[in-house]
Amino acid sequence: MLLTTEDQLVNEIASWLKKNFSTGILSAERVRRGLRNEKWIVKTNKGRFFVKSYHPGRFKMHDPEFRSKLENALQLQLLFYQSGGPCPEPLTLDGSCMHILPCGRYMTVMTCCPGAMVPAGMIGEHRMHSLGRAAADMHAVWESAATLGIGAAVPLGEPVWRLSREEMEHTWEVSWDAARDSSERVRNALQLQKTIVDSLGDDEFTPLTVGWAHLDLWADNLLFEGDALAAIVDFDRARYSFPALDLGRAILSGTLSERGFRKDAVVAFTEGYRRMRPLPPGSLLKAIKYVWCLESLWWIQPSFESSSVVPVRFAEEMIHTAERWEQLDALLGDI
Structure with missing residues (x-):
């Protein structure tokens, strides 16, 4: 049976750290961001660590x-970290970065x-320039x-997230x-979305160059110090x-x-990326x-206005981009 209370989870995490890394927790501060997964910043006798417990209702952990x-x-x-990349270092046990607690x-x-x-x-x-360099380095390492x-x-x-006109429609x-x-705003957004989908040429469905990707490179997953x-x-x-x-x-x-x-x-980001990798x-x-x-098909949903802050932000990005669709070539096409 899976434990669900925060105190129970923290106690099991503390016992796991003590047993496997001789590390004692001094305090655990809950990070209340994201969907359902429990996260903490834990202060220990060996420094600060980030702990994430994967909620079975969030991910298919039974699979x-x-x-x-x-x-x-x-x-x-871990590969990116070992190359000197700016990211946290996952703690490994018997070569694994993911660990199971006694509670399951x-x-x-x-x-x-x-x-x-x-x-x-x-x-x-x-900051965008710095992010561009790091993204290029990450892609190059992988x-x-x-x-x-x-x-x-x-x-x-096969690579994930390949576009399909039939699926979009x-x-x-x-x-x-x-x-x-x-x-009315939701329906107008959906009508504009349909107009763009109908206007897409075959070039938009041509697969991009394949490779490993982070696939969640947005503001909440980026930390900055100064510039x-x-x-x-x-x-x-x-x-x-x-x-x-x-x-x-x-x-x-x-x-x-x-x-x-x-x-x-935008230009600063691309200049940073091009310092490390070509970008025609x-x-x-x-x-x-x-x-x-x-993403517009994920986020522009009939009920998006009543969603939490993060989905609303993504939906707004999709709507703002759609409203400027005809100007994108002139604004960004030469970058």
Whole structure:
């Protein structure tokens, strides 16, 4: 039977740390961000650590295949850390980054990184430049490891998040049917979405270059100190996919406000990325459009206005991008 109370979980985590790492917890501060998974910053006699307990109602932890994918994502994080990348170091036991408590809960423990989050849409030029360099370095590390056939970086199957016109059209029809009683704003957003979907050419559905990607590179998963990126966190979604999706997601999250894209910050990000890896002109625009095609169908839902802060932010990004769709080529196409 899975334990559910916070005190019980913290006690089991404390016993696990004591037994396996001779580490004693002095205090545990709950981090109340994200969906359902329990998280703490724990102060110990060996420093501060971040602990995440995977809630069975959030992830399919009963599924060995899913657990394997999650373990692989944490191993990719470890590879990036070992290369000198700005991210926490997962603690391993018998080679594994994911651990099981006596109660049956799975968890991961990693070092704490300094820095603070910056609100979405407000990441400045210097910080975006630093993020661009780190994203390029992360992609390069994983690409190199894949070429060498190193463990977690060996591609497994087909890339995830491939676009399909048929799936987009079907998903839109389902949302539209469910939005009969939704607000005018929701229905207008869905109508604009349909207009864009109908206008998409075959080029928009051409797969991007494949490789390992973080796939959750947004403001809440970035820590900054001063003008520099201090850490990328939360690698749980890292999968074999399209690395350019990280670029599109970072730009949408970091530079898009109600006034539109802050072009100077977009340029700074691409300049940082190009310091480490090639990025042909036009690639960023394609990445942004690809991300929109994927995510707009996730976030522009009939009930999004009553959702929590994070889904609303993502939905607003999709709507603001859609409202500027016709101007994207002129604004970002030459970057």
